Amino acid sequence: MTGARLDRATSPEIRDRAARGGSTLLVPLGATEQHGPHLPLGTDSDIATALARDAAARIPGAVVGPTLPYGSSGEHQDFAGTLSIGAAATELVLVELGRSASDTFDRLLFVNAHGGNLAPLAAAVERLRGEGRDARAWSPRFGGDAHAGRTETSLMLALDAAERGRPFPPPADRGRPNPPIAPLRSTAPVGAPERTTAVREGVAEVGNDAPLAELIGRLRAEGVRAVSPNGVLGDPTGASAAEGRALLAAALEDLCATVRAWTTAGVEVAS
Numbered sequence: 001m002t003g004a005r006l007d008r009a010t011s012p013e014i015r016d017r018a019a020r021g022g023s024t025l026l027v028p029l030g031a032t033e034q035h036g037p038h039l040p041l042g043t044d045s046d047i048a049t050a051l052a053r054d055a056a057a058r059i060p061g062a063v064v065g066p067t068l069p070y071g072s073s074g075e076h077q078d079f080a081g082t083l084s085i086g087a088a089a090t091e092l093v094l095v096e097l098g099r100s101a102s103d104t105f106d107r108l109l110f111v112n113a114h115g116g117n118l119a120p121l122a123a124a125v126e127r128l129r130g131e132g133r134d135a136r137a138w139s140p141r142f143g144g145d146a147h148a149g150r151t152e153t154s155l156m157l158a159l160d161a162a163e164r165g166r167p168f169p170p171p172a173d174r175g176r177p178n179p180p181i182a183p184l185r186s187t188a189p190v191g192a193p194e195r196t197t198a199v200r201e202g203v204a205e206v207g208n209d210a211p212l213a214e215l216i217g218r219l220r221a222e223g224v225r226a227v228s229p230n231g232v233l234g235d236p237t238g239a240s241a242a243e244g245r246a247l248l249a250a251a252l253e254d255l256c257a258t259v260r261a262w263t264t265a266g267v268e269v270a271s
């Protein structure tokens with residue numbers, strides 16, 4: 001059951017897996033918040049989900065839980081579509097999730113891709129560990145610009161490319177006549193795969209690309225719009241799927257190294 005998805009497994013399957021010992025649950029943490037005019041509100045959730053699933057595929061006995069798509073995003077509240085539950089609720093959700101998870105799993109790792117979650121996440125992990133539960137947090141350190149700029153645009157271009165690169169038709173359908181390939185569309189019809197092309201090319205805009213350290217005081221006090229009217233902190237110019245793939249690969253290595261150092265189960269070498 002390497003890399004199993006919790007939401008696709010049955011309770012007896014998970015019970016039997018956990019009974020063998022050494023089980024690790026990875027819970028991706030994202031956000032639902034504006035990412036400028038060209039990236040979707042679920043950008044952070046997509047990135048966390050991809051990293052957690054890819055890591056779980058390399059970690060024997062790992063299971064990936066459903067992604068938490070809400071977090072602490074109050075500084076983006078001025079932009080339509082942002083859904084924030086705030087820092088206090090985020091911390092409480094993570095504490096309660098951790099308590100519940102530790103009834104089944106030996107270890108719990110939150111895989112977080114949203115900077116606003118860092119403080120409540122650290123507080124939640126501290127509380128869980130204080131209760132004797134083996135919980136940890138990991139967040140990627142991509143570097144680059146802060147929000148909806150070259151870094152996140154490259155990451156999303158890489159995820160889009162990976163989605164397009166899936167074998168078509170799926171292996172189960174090989175040998176049958178190929179169905180027509182539908183054009184990419186922004187809204188998936190019922191029953192279609194969830195993900196379609198996320199990045200809106202041609203509408204990306206340069207934002208405020210001053211270092212985050214210079215902006216953070218005003219950003220925290222007045223929100224993102226006060227420092228960047230279009231919601232972008234950085235500059236998407238030059239973003240590419242190749243750059244995103246390299247960033248994802250480096251983050252994945254770091255994530256796997258974290259788990260390797262933590263567990264005795266070992267991590268399979270990437271092929």
Ligand SMILES: [Zn+2]
Nearest residue numbers: 043044148152
């Ligand atoms: Zn983001």
